[in-house]
Amino acid sequence: MGRQSKETKLNVARNNRTYIHYLNTLKELAMSRFKWNNVPDTVDVRYLEMTLMYDGMAIFFKDDDIGYLGLQVMIGGNLNVYRIPIIRRAYAVNGYSKTLDENDSVIIFNNTLHTNTIMDLEHFALKLYECDRTIDVNIKAQKTPVAILCDENQRLVMKNLYLQYDGNMPYIFGSKNLDIKQIQTINTQAPYVADKLTETKNQIWNEALTFLGISNVTYQKKERLISDEVMRSLGGTVMSRYSALNERQRACDEINRMFGLDMSVDFQDDSSLQEITEQTLVGGIEDE
Numbered sequence: 333m334g335r336q337s338k339e340t341k342l343n344v345a346r347n348n349r350t351y352i353h354y355l356n357t358l359k360e361l362a363m364s365r366f367k368w369n370n371v372p373d374t375v376d377v378r379y380l381e382m383t384l385m386y387d388g389m390a391i392f393f394k395d396d397d398i399g400y401l402g403l404q405v406m407i408g409g410n411l412n413v414y415r416i417p418i419i420r421r422a423y424a425v426n427g428y429s430k431t432l433d434e435n436d437s438v439i440i441f442n443n444t445l446h447t448n449t450i451m452d453l454e455h456f457a458l459k460l461y462e463c464d465r466t467i468d469v470n471i472k473a474q475k476t477p478v479a480i481l482c483d484e485n486q487r488l489v490m491k492n493l494y495l496q497y498d499g500n501m502p503y504i505f506g507s508k509n510l511d512i513k514q515i516q517t518i519n520t521q522a523p524y525v526a527d528k529l530t531e532t533k534n535q536i537w538n539e540a541l542t543f544l545g546i547s548n549v550t551y552q553k554k555e556r557l558i559s560d561e562v563m564r565s566l567g568g569t570v571m572s573r574y575s576a577l578n579e580r581q582r583a584c585d586e587i588n589r590m591f592g593l594d595m596s597v598d599f600q601d602d603s604s605l606q607e608i609t610e611q612t613l614v615g616g617i618e619d620e
Contacts, residue, residue: 350464355457359385362449362544365573366580367600370593374399384440388448391422392587393437395430400591403428405439438590440583444575449544456540463533470529473522545573545599573599 363381371377375392380402383390391405403424407417412434420437423429442448482490541548547569580597587595 346468347461347465351457351461354460354464355453358453358457358540358544359450361541361546362453365544365546365600366577367598368580369596369598371595372400372593375402377402379403380440384442385449385453388442388446390440391420391432391437392440392583393422393430393432394591400593402440407439436590438583438586441579442576443579446579452543453540456536456543459536460533460540463529463536467526467529467533470522470524470526474524542569543572545569545576 362385363378366381368377368380380390383402383404387404389405389407390402392400392402394400401422403422406421406423407419408421409417409419412418416434416439418434419431420433420439421429421431422437480490538548577597577599584595584597587593
């Protein structure tokens with residue numbers, strides 16, 4: 333019982349680590365997508381993007397003592413004709429709080445729907461975790477798992493033999509008194525599906541990148557793709573990108589008009605769509 337409990341705890345820890353790994357990776361990508369330009373030194377862009385990711389909105393304003401700030405916001409009260417809150421309260425974890433309105437602050441929304449990103453990232457992280465851990469189980473099962481039937485007085489001997497087997501030993505030592513004829517085994521013959529699961533995991537990963545607006549090319553069992561196919565596959569990526577980028581650009585325009593600044597924001601992509609079409613797939617991409 334004690335050993336089973338220990339193994340269960342170990343598996344739970346591995347499950348948690350795998351899920352957290354994918355969630356943190358996706359959060360890093362989400363928070364690194366945009367390059368903010370000419371932002372006042374008192375505004376922490378990392379915190380601003382983190383707030384947008386978790387809350388779906390943030391607020392930009394000028395504090396008389398600190399200067400310009402980008403903080404979390406609580407909304408309430410009356411709405412304008414476009415359902416934007418007129419009264420809003422900026423706050424921080426250290427107790428800072430300031431009541432503002434549409435004349436002295438700008439609400440920055442995370443996307444067109446004004447929703448957060450974290451729930452979607454958790455969705456993708458869970459699916460990636462499920463695939464990854466299933467791959468682990470399937471690969472481990474390729475050691476040809478067996479059920480061993482033996483006499484009670486041979487149990488310890490068989491356990492030691494199996495530990496050598498499970499430890500990937502190239503050879504196994506056994507006692508010359510071991511009666512092989514009295515041992516029965518049941519081979520489970522687990523099918524190898526890790527390659528198919530890996531393909532599925534790659535599809536999920538590409539779905540996550542598309543959701544974040546990050547360039548990727550989805551392909552399956554095709555050595556070459558025509559350029560039109562690649563460009564069509566990038567259509568959803570571009571639309572997802574602009575959903576988030578347009579709201580940030582809109583906020584920059586309002587901030588600049590209200591405070592006389594020159595802020596702007598760009599999508600931080602390290603390659604153009606043309607470079608993606610030329611370099612993504614092994615074997616290259618053909619023109620139609």
